[in-house]
Amino acid sequence: VPDVYVTRADDEWRVTLNPENEPGLKLNRYYIDLLRKSGGKDAEYLRGRLQEARWLMSSLELRNRTLMAVSQAIVDFQEDFLEHGERAMKPLVLKEIAESVGVHESTVSRATTRKYMLTPRGLFELKYFFSSHVRTDRGGTVSATAVKAQLQLLLESEPRESPLSDQELSDLLKQVGILAARRTVAKYRESLGIGSSTERRRLYARQVSLG
Known part of the structure; x- marks a missing residue:
């Protein structure tokens, strides 16, 4: 309520x-x-x-x-x-x-x-x-919630034959001005309940085998 x-x-x-x-x-x-x-x-x-x-x-x-x-x-x-x-x-x-x-x-x-x-x-x-923040390349900040939302979008559109590593995700975030270290990306990814690139590769392979 x-x-x-x-x-x-x-x-x-x-x-x-x-x-x-x-x-x-x-x-x-x-x-x-x-x-x-x-x-x-x-x-x-x-x-x-x-x-x-x-x-x-x-x-x-x-x-x-x-x-x-x-x-x-x-x-x-x-x-x-x-x-x-x-x-x-x-x-x-x-x-x-x-x-x-x-x-x-x-x-x-x-x-x-x-x-x-x-x-x-x-x-x-x-x-x-209320949310912590991540620095941007322009000297400002962006909320952790916003970073997680951006991360979710990247993961939803990643190539299934080659899932993105945390470092690759960090590099992609940097391209849109978000300075999130690999460790930060890993922490946010885990908080979203999403496995590592290795775990996702196995998951995608099982989905393909099941048709």
Whole structure:
């Protein structure tokens, strides 16, 4: 179940809270009236419970406001991903969102843990939008997510009779301006659940033999 929804309206990406996740809590009027009529220990007890209820409601409201602010900041930063897909994902760290929203990094970390965003491109955990980076030949950076997407495309179109080695993949990425070392390519390839060139050659051979 998504915690927030992302939609496109009036040329803007907008974030809305899932109504099912709104607390909808209200103080019971009966107990408020009872407190006014009570005295002594009864009044003290009721006053304590009402303070706890108000604190809980305030905490839930703050949590939702923080979730909305963090989600909107992520959407604003990753607008290219929403419009063009994984290859357009930008490098992003917690600190950048924390500075944008005006909270501590730990607050952003808590706000994005096990929280999900439904976008036109699918359902994602908020932490998905944070990614390390790889250098480019122009002195900039590209997100690890974007590099993996580019790597996936290269592997899907590789010649089956001669699968690309990690070094060859590194060289091809360099041709499009991405400076990813062979070890980095191997790590990303493995994270995609794709075997080495030797393993892929065997897989392709079996597929051919099976017709």
